[in-house]
Amino acid sequence: MSKKALITGITGQDGAYLAQFLLDKGYEVYGTYRRLSTPNFWRLQYLGVFEEVNLIPADLLDASSMLEAIKISQPDEVYHLAAQSFVGASFEQPVGAGEITGLGVTRILEAVREINPNIKFYQASSSELYGNGSLEPQSEATPFCPASPYAAAKLYGYWTTKIYREGYGIFACNGILFNHESPLRGLEFVTRKITNAVAKIALGLEKELKLGNLEAKRDWGYAPEYVESMWLILQQEEPDDYVIATNETHTVQEFIEKAFAVADLEWKNYVSVNEKFFRPLDVHYLQGDFSKANKMLCWEPKVKFDTLVEIMVKEDLQRWQKWLKGERFPWDAPNYPSENKILSRMWRLER
Ligand code: NAP
Ligand code: F7E
Numbered sequence: 001m002s003k004k005a006l007i008t009g010i011t012g013q014d015g016a017y018l019a020q021f022l023l024d025k026g027y028e029v030y031g032t033y034r035r036l037s038t039p040n041f042w043r044l045q046y047l048g049v050f051e052e053v054n055l056i057p058a059d060l061l062d063a064s065s066m067l068e069a070i071k072i073s074q075p076d077e078v079y080h081l082a083a084q085s086f087v088g089a090s091f092e093q094p095v096g097a098g099e100i101t102g103l104g105v106t107r108i109l110e111a112v113r114e115i116n117p118n119i120k121f122y123q124a125s126s127s128e129l130y131g132n133g134s135l136e137p138q139s140e141a142t143p144f145c146p147a148s149p150y151a152a153a154k155l156y157g158y159w160t161t162k163i164y165r166e167g168y169g170i171f172a173c174n175g176i177l178f179n180h181e182s183p184l185r186g187l188e189f190v191t192r193k194i195t196n197a198v199a200k201i202a203l204g205l206e207k208e209l210k211l212g213n214l215e216a217k218r219d220w221g222y223a224p225e226y227v228e229s230m231w232l233i234l235q236q237e238e239p240d241d242y243v244i245a246t247n248e249t250h251t252v253q254e255f256i257e258k259a260f261a262v263a264d265l266e267w268k269n270y271v272s273v274n275e276k277f278f279r280p281l282d283v284h285y286l287q288g289d290f291s292k293a294n295k296m297l298c299w300e301p302k303v304k305f306d307t308l309v310e311i312m313v314k315e316d317l318q319r320w321q322k323w324l325k326g327e328r329f330p331w332d333a334p335n336y337p338s339e340n341k342i343l344s345r346m347w348r349l350e351r
Pocket of ligand 1: 012014033059061082125127177178181186
């Protein structure tokens with residue numbers, strides 16, 4: 001009999017890639033989605049897996065819907081990926097960050113404990129846990145020092161996962177994943193914001209790109225490779241926590257330089273800095289030491305920085321070219337007026 005997996009947040013970047021990965025492994029895949037005024041299944045459709053997954057309506061704010069999701073799917077493995085995942089927005093809605101990204105973990109773990117404590121549980125922990133606490137590459141042993149409401153909520157989720165492992169004997173694991181990107185990345189994250197803008201500028205659809213802190217350093221990997229690590233983590237004999245990263249670090253400016261170069265454009269002619277895109281606090285340096293994952297899971301990243309940027313720019317260019325020729329396909333960008341245009345219409349209190 002095939003194994004069953006429940007993915008919370010199946011409509012997101014990682015959820016869609018993980019669904020595809022598990023289907024390829026022969027799993028029966030269930031996923032939670034939340035009701036939105038405009039349904040958001042484009043990633044599952046883009047990967048051609050929408051017809052193969054089983055969808056369960058659920059919201060992390062509603063414990064009864066989490067319980068229902070576990071009852072319906074009766075999974076062997078739960079991959080808890082749903083969260084309010086945008087760090088910037090967590091400063092605007094800090095209580096929501098705690099409720100959804102933090103307490104949401106307890107809601108689903110309680111459902112697991114009540115219905116079947118033998119279910120294996122993966123928690124989507126994050127390199128944001130490290131904040132600005134270390135000037136050395138971060139490993140499982142590096143102390144956490146969160147620098148946003150998002151990171152504080154993820155720290156709560158991280159510890160809750162360990163507590164359910166040690167206190168209740170649940171096979172519960174943290175994947176401490178560093179930034180991972182792809183053509184399915186949300187448009188407000190800096191990488192996709194850049195690659196989508198580069199494509200539009202190259203095709204004469206846009207003239208400029210406004211960004212915030214260009215000096216922040218991130219360890220950027222390729223999302224399809226990172227979802228494999230989630231599965232590997234749950235296939236081990238013992239539950240444990242693992243850093244997943246590339247061990248390379250690059251500034252936002254380096255990403256911009258490379259992305260514009262892929263389209264034969266000079267970035268300085270188009271990019272400006274706008275303070276609206278700065279956060280009250282930012283994480284300055286992330287570089288992950290994935291040696292434990294390499295040793296225990298035999299996992300290593302293959303797609304590195306230059307290739308990642310090329311994949312993303314080329315796919316965004318291709319999509320806009322097809323669009324201009326009149327082709328229609330599931331995709332987020334055409335309905336997005338650009339963040340700058342949204343921000344120019346947005347009211348908020350001065351911080
Ligand atoms: P994403 O694309 O933003 O997807 C997040 C998912 O969570 C979406 O399916 C979203 O649904 C769902 N969601 C949001 N609020 C919810 C709620 N109240 N109830 C139920 N579902 C809700 O994020 P991602 O990049 O795939 O990341 C997956 C997970 O890994 C997240 O927990 C993120 O914090 C964590 N993480 C990501 C990275 C990274 O670099 N990508 C690194 C470390 C950790 P909608 O589609 O309806 O919005
Ligand atoms: O920002 C800077 C920004 O929003 C990266 C999430 O998946 O990874 C992600 O969080 C850096 C920051 O990702 C703009 O200030 C400059 O220093 O793409 P980001 P993030 O905050 O690193 C972690 C691991 C997660 O867990 C999260 O879920 O880029 N930056 N200018 C900008 N960032 C954005 N978004 N927009 C700008 O205009």
